[in-house]
Amino acid sequence: MSSSEQEIDSLIGQKYKEGFVTEIEVDTFPPGLDEEVIAKLSAIKGEPEFMLDYRLKAFRHWQTMSEPNWAQLNIEPIDYQSISYYSAPKKDSDKPQSLDEIDPELLETYKKLGIPLDEQERLAGVAVDAVFDSVSVATTFKGKLHDAGVIFCPISEALKEHPELVKQYLGTVVPETDNFFAALNAAVFTDGSFVYIPKGVRCPMELSTYFRINAANTGQFERTLIIADEGSHVSYLEGCTAPMRDENQLHAAVVELVAMDDAEIKYSTVQNWYPGDENGVGGIYNFVTKRAECRGANSKVSWTQVETGSAITWKYPSCILLGDNSVGEFYSVALTNNYQQADTGTKMIHIGKNTRSTIISKGISAGKSQNTYRGLVRVGKNADNARNYTQCDSLLVGDKCGAHTFPYVEVKQPSAQVEHEATTSKISEDQLFFCQQRGLSAEDAVSMIVNGFCKQVFKELPMEFAVEAQALLGLSLEGSVG
Amino acid sequence: MLSIKNLHVSVGDKPILKGVNLEIKAGEVHAIMGPNGAGKSTLSHILSGKSGYTITEGSVTYQGKDLLEMDPEIRAREGIFLAFQYPVEIPGVSNIYLLKAALNAIRTHNGLAEVDAFDFLKIVKGKVKLLEMDEQFLYRSVNEGFSGGEKKRNEILQAAILEPSMCILDETDSGLDIDALKVVAAGVNSLRAADRSFLMITHYQRLLDYIKPDIVHVLADGRIVKTAGPELALELEAKGYSWVEEQVA
Numbered sequence: 001m002s003s004s005e006q007e008i009d010s011l012i013g014q015k016y017k018e019g020f021v022t023e024i025e026v027d028t029f030p031p032g033l034d035e036e037v038i039a040k041l042s043a044i045k046g047e048p049e050f051m052l053d054y055r056l057k058a059f060r061h062w063q064t065m066s067e068p069n070w071a072q073l074n075i076e077p078i079d080y081q082s083i084s085y086y087s088a089p090k091k092d093s094d095k096p097q098s099l100d101e102i103d104p105e106l107l108e109t110y111k112k113l114g115i116p117l118d119e120q121e122r123l124a125g126v127a128v129d130a131v132f133d134s135v136s137v138a139t140t141f142k143g144k145l146h147d148a149g150v151i152f153c154p155i156s157e158a159l160k161e162h163p164e165l166v167k168q169y170l171g172t173v174v175p176e177t178d179n180f181f182a183a184l185n186a187a188v189f190t191d192g193s194f195v196y197i198p199k200g201v202r203c204p205m206e207l208s209t210y211f212r213i214n215a216a217n218t219g220q221f222e223r224t225l226i227i228a229d230e231g232s233h234v235s236y237l238e239g240c241t242a243p244m245r246d247e248n249q250l251h252a253a254v255v256e257l258v259a260m261d262d263a264e265i266k267y268s269t270v271q272n273w274y275p276g277d278e279n280g281v282g283g284i285y286n287f288v289t290k291r292a293e294c295r296g297a298n299s300k301v302s303w304t305q306v307e308t309g310s311a312i313t314w315k316y317p318s319c320i321l322l323g324d325n326s327v328g329e330f331y332s333v334a335l336t337n338n339y340q341q342a343d344t345g346t347k348m349i350h351i352g353k354n355t356r357s358t359i360i361s362k363g364i365s366a367g368k369s370q371n372t373y374r375g376l377v378r379v380g381k382n383a384d385n386a387r388n389y390t391q392c393d394s395l396l397v398g399d400k401c402g403a404h405t406f407p408y409v410e411v412k413q414p415s416a417q418v419e420h421e422a423t424t425s426k427i428s429e430d431q432l433f434f435c436q437q438r439g440l441s442a443e444d445a446v447s448m449i450v451n452g453f454c455k456q457v458f459k460e461l462p463m464e465f466a467v468e469a470q471a472l473l474g475l476s477l478e479g480s481v482g
Numbered sequence: 483m484l485s486i487k488n489l490h491v492s493v494g495d496k497p498i499l500k501g502v503n504l505e506i507k508a509g510e511v512h513a514i515m516g517p518n519g520a521g522k523s524t525l526s527h528i529l530s531g532k533s534g535y536t537i538t539e540g541s542v543t544y545q546g547k548d549l550l551e552m553d554p555e556i557r558a559r560e561g562i563f564l565a566f567q568y569p570v571e572i573p574g575v576s577n578i579y580l581l582k583a584a585l586n587a588i589r590t591h592n593g594l595a596e597v598d599a600f601d602f603l604k605i606v607k608g609k610v611k612l613l614e615m616d617e618q619f620l621y622r623s624v625n626e627g628f629s630g631g632e633k634k635r636n637e638i639l640q641a642a643i644l645e646p647s648m649c650i651l652d653e654t655d656s657g658l659d660i661d662a663l664k665v666v667a668a669g670v671n672s673l674r675a676a677d678r679s680f681l682m683i684t685h686y687q688r689l690l691d692y693i694k695p696d697i698v699h700v701l702a703d704g705r706i707v708k709t710a711g712p713e714l715a716l717e718l719e720a721k722g723y724s725w726v727e728e729q730v731a
Contacts, residue, residue: 429533434570437530438584438640439558439591448583452574452623 028087033080035059038187041086045156045190048163058176058186065180071314071343072372072404076248078285083250085188085221148204150234151196155223158194165196169227173256173293173320181252181287181314185221189254192222197232197263206462208237224255228263230296235266235462248276248311252287261296261323266304268461269317273309278367280339283311290317294326294352302329303346304460311340316374318347321355321383328357331457335450336369336401345375345406350386350416359390362454365401372404379416386413392422395453397446483508483679484529484549484648489540491521491528498524500704501540506648511680513690515715516701517723522683523567525701526652529681530564531557544648558584559591563646565637567653572624577636578606580624581643588644609642613669631662638669649673651682655689667692687719700726 029037038059042052067078145152151162158166176186193209209224228234251273257265267290276283286309292301303317313336319328330346348357357377365371371394379386394403407420427449435445451458458466484506491499498521506512516522528535529542531554542549549557572580585605586596597605610617613635625633634654641649651670655663670680670693682693690698690712698714699706700723708714708726718726 428570430568430570431572433532433554434566435572435580436554437558437564437566438580438644439555439587440583441555441587444583444587448575448580449572452572455574 029084031082031084033059033083033085033188037085041188041190044086045159047156047159048167050163050167051159054171054176055187058183059188061177062180062183062187065183067180068314071374072370072406073312073314073341073343074370075285075312078248078250080184086190144204149198149201150203151194152207153194155192155194155225156190158225162194162196165227166194166225169225169256169258170223171256173258173291174254174289179289182254182289185223185252185254185289189221189223192224192253193226194224195226195234195236197226197228197234199229200231201229202232203234206235206237208239210239220249220251220253222253224253225258226256226265226267227258228260228265228299230260231262232260233264236268237462238267238269239272248283248285249274250285250287251310253289255288255290255317257290257292257301259292259294259296259299259301259323259326262298263296264300264302265292266302266462267292267317269303269305269307270461271305271307271309271313274311275309275336275340276311276338278338280311280368283340284309286310286313286315288313288315290315291320291347292318292328293320294323294328294355296326297323297352298325299323300327300329302331302460304329304331304457305333305344306454306457306461307332307334307342307344310342313340313342313344315344316346318349319357320349320351321357321386322351323355324352325354326352327355329460330357330359330361331460332361333364333454333457334362334371334373335364336366336371338367338369340367340369341372342370343372343374345373347376348378348388350377350379350383350388350413353382353384353386355383355386357386357388359388359392360456361390361392362457363392363394363403364397364450364453365394365403366397368400370402370404372406374406374408376408376410377418378409379411379413379418381412383413384415386416388416388418390418390420391456392420393453394422394424395450396424396426397450483510483545484681485541485543487541487543489525489528489542490538491524492536492538493524493534494536497538498535498704499528502701502704502706504699504706506679506681508647508679509674509676510697511674511682511693511695513682513684513695513698513715514701514706515684515687515698515718515723517727518685520701521704522685522701523652526564526650526681526683529557529648529650530554530562555587556591558644558646559588561647563641563644563649565634565641565649565651565654567656569625569628569633569637571626571628573626575624576621577624578620581606581620581640584640585643606643609639612642612672613639614665615639630657631659631666634658634662634666635669638666638673642669642673645678647678649678649680651680651684653683653685655684655686663689664692687715690715702727 035056038055039052042055174182176183195207197203226236257267259265273284273286294301301319305317307313317330321328328348334342334344336342345361346359359375361373363371363373373392375390377388390407392405396403403424405422409418411418427446431449432442432445435448436442486502486504489499489502514522537550582602589596606620615635625636628636654666658666682695695712698710698712700708
């Protein structure tokens, strides 16, 4: 191994910075899953009856299913009976009404994560819903959003306050029978965010949720449902972290987006779940089903994700382009290091006429990691003039990692135009030496090169998130001069 | 400025440089010529700190310091600049960003305040004009899709902005047509200064028509076999490298 390769190795071997555990009293179910557990969970959350029925239906179906095994992933078997399906900070029986009532240690946790739930946040104009283990702890800015008619609250609250809305949309994009992990989520999800943007409303601020798994041996199953009614617009940000633990923890979320006529949803994720240590011990198993339905004409959904965490990532944020002239976009940076495995990509299902989709995927593999892009572009027989552009780039750092690309294309409409471009490159010693010869440290050089590689995706992120994403990749912000 | 004493360098077991001696004083322009495989590029790599070589003997002193002890980025910050024979492409990183990061790394190392975006733009725009370059050049990704001539001009632009003390030009004339060569040479000439030295590595004499060296060396088989004034280059052009090799033998 040459010296510059060793340098690359040491640079990418930086320690996980979010690996603290918060010591707070928690109320946790004993491990195990059966109908009784689900009933208890539903009762604790005071859910309407249709929810319990929905959960049980999902659970019964889940029991007939087996884990998907088609992904390019090597997964230790998961014992679903050894997981606890509910964990909540124990703090009175009532939920906190204001920030003052929130456990100071919990607030400290969010501060460590750089998510102040206070005035600073107000200045930044970001409304935050923070999900800690299984319960939404605080949602800021409710008042201002309320004035605009926007509903942004924990989904558990939405089930109480707006059950008819939840009932109308829940499971309509990702049915409870969709796949193994979606079925499990439907059965046991504990919380998550609910967003409803009424007709013609442009959401006055970015909406944001932070997820954190804290307690040991718990799974996190959050459920997010976002509905953008006719002509509305919303930008939603999601961030995720978890403490360092030796065992693998399960995260199986479902996100459903519905965009009606002329509506637009922009959904951005920075995912930094604990990836395991440098020997591949511990880390989050991240099995997520994210899907959007562009239900109305001229609607648009844009997924942007920066994935740096998790031991295993299994995630394909997708768009069903049902409405005529609807648009789906997917911008992704997935970085894997050490023994991380990522199998991620998207599905663009063109059903309506003149539907368009864009896929830009940037995979960075380092260490001994495996990074896979898996994407499907399907053009149905009635999707006249559908267009897709896919660009799939892989960057290898070092010589012990792998990059894989599995693009699937199914076209049943002859007027469709589908383009696919793919590249694989390596950070070369020549690039590194060139930068060093100009006075940059090797660390800054790698950052700069990776940053340049990801530029197309970073520019899709909202500003404050772009900064965080770049910091996450150990990068300094590429300043735009002039 | 730079003093190379009895430098021996190998790649693997194969000796490439076999006792190079060279003194460059402040403000001097030296040219090193020589046949293919003589070790010209190895010398430029050793001075700039590229890995993959073993120094078996000898020393290099730069401004009174042991150059070989320094990491490549430290050498750069101390004022060593290598204009690459084959400048690399860095997709997605704009030229101007690289330049600003490099300049500020050098300034910080030398105890100077970083330049802000506004001042930097002023500096850069002046230099761009000097090198007859289009400003759009600055906002394109480093060397991506550049022609051979543009890449070499970009190297000289970097030198103009980073203002090194010791500028090594590795085959800067290769791949240039005569018009591009003139522009690049004019750029280099504009950088000549009493406190800045140049080491030009070239295969052909034609570069020296445009950048007049003070001293010409011939490197053959890992040693400097002849040193003289600029007239040596003309003689080489007429008689070929075998002439020097015969003289030495």
